[in-house]
Amino acid sequence: MTDKRVRSAVNAQPKRVGVIAGAIALVVFAVAVVVGIVLANGDGTPAPVTVVKAEYNGTREGGVVVSGSPTAKFTMDLYADYLCPHCQKLEASMGNKFTERVNAGELRIRFHMLPMLNAWTRPAGYSSRAANAALCAADAGRFMPLHHELFAQQPPERGPGLNDQQVIELAKGAGLADSAFVNCVTGNAHAADVDATWAQAQAEPIVAAPGENGTPRFAGTPQIVINGKKINTGSDTWFEDALR
Structure with missing residues (x-):
């Protein structure tokens, strides 16, 4: 009985590793997206577009x-x-x-x-x-x-x-x-x-x-x-x- 449990645990290990690895990848991706947004303007808002200076003010x-x-x-x-x-x-x-x-x-x-x-x-x-x-x-x-x-x-x-x-x-x-x-x-x-x-x-x-x-x-x-x-x-x- 003990041998069966050991074999079952060993067989399941690759699946668990795959799930954990996938979860870690998603977390890393999410963090990268958040960091990218924050770096865009410091607070998560889109970086402002530079306005071309008008030579004719109207x-x-x-x-x-x-x-x-x-x-x-x-x-x-x-x-x-x-x-x-x-x-x-x-x-x-x-x-x-x-x-x-x-x-x-x-x-x-x-x-x-x-x-x-x-x-x-x-x-x-x-x-x-x-x-x-x-x-x-x-x-x-x-x-x-x-x-x-x-x-x-x-x-x-x-x-x-x-x-x-x-x-x-x-x-x-x-x-x-x-x-x-x-x-x-x-x-x-x-x-x-x-x-x-x-x-x-x-x-x-x-x-x-x-x-x-x-x-x-x-x-x-x-x-x-x-x-x-x-x-x-x-x-x-x-x-x-x-x-x-």
Whole structure:
């Protein structure tokens, strides 16, 4: 009986070793993945992408901010909302490419920052306040830095958004801390410009889509129009194709 138990234990040993070895391999792999993520940014979050410095910080024309040379071959109208997740993804994936073409003198961008998602924060109104802050930044010659920051620190939909003091604090990272900017934000100085830009976007046929009963309505954000042509951004090369 003892011999049978010994033989049974010996026969089982390779299986146990294999199981243990497999478990150790999984643990080592998991540790390697965790270490790799932590090394990416020190705390497990993705490492930030370096933003290309804009040589044209943008000039305000009512509620629209224009960045780039007036002699650029291409003019891009960008319709976006600072609360829009798809707009944030567009900025993250394409922002540097846009800036590089603007810096090279090939592209001029007209930023239409809209309050389309005002009702999607509690309390309502973050989209308008963020757009107002961006126009305040344009007055100070710092639109592009704050534009990047507002998307990089985008609050979630259905949340409280950022209040004025949080926007002002965020703007310090964009080099904005003077009293004129602060007063512009807290006084909602460009509220009428934001509303007018939204009304113009809703009346623009090129960015409209059929609504109920066939009535045209604004098609949503983001929308891109280059040299008067609405662009389908579905392909990986849409931007390069549009600028040929």
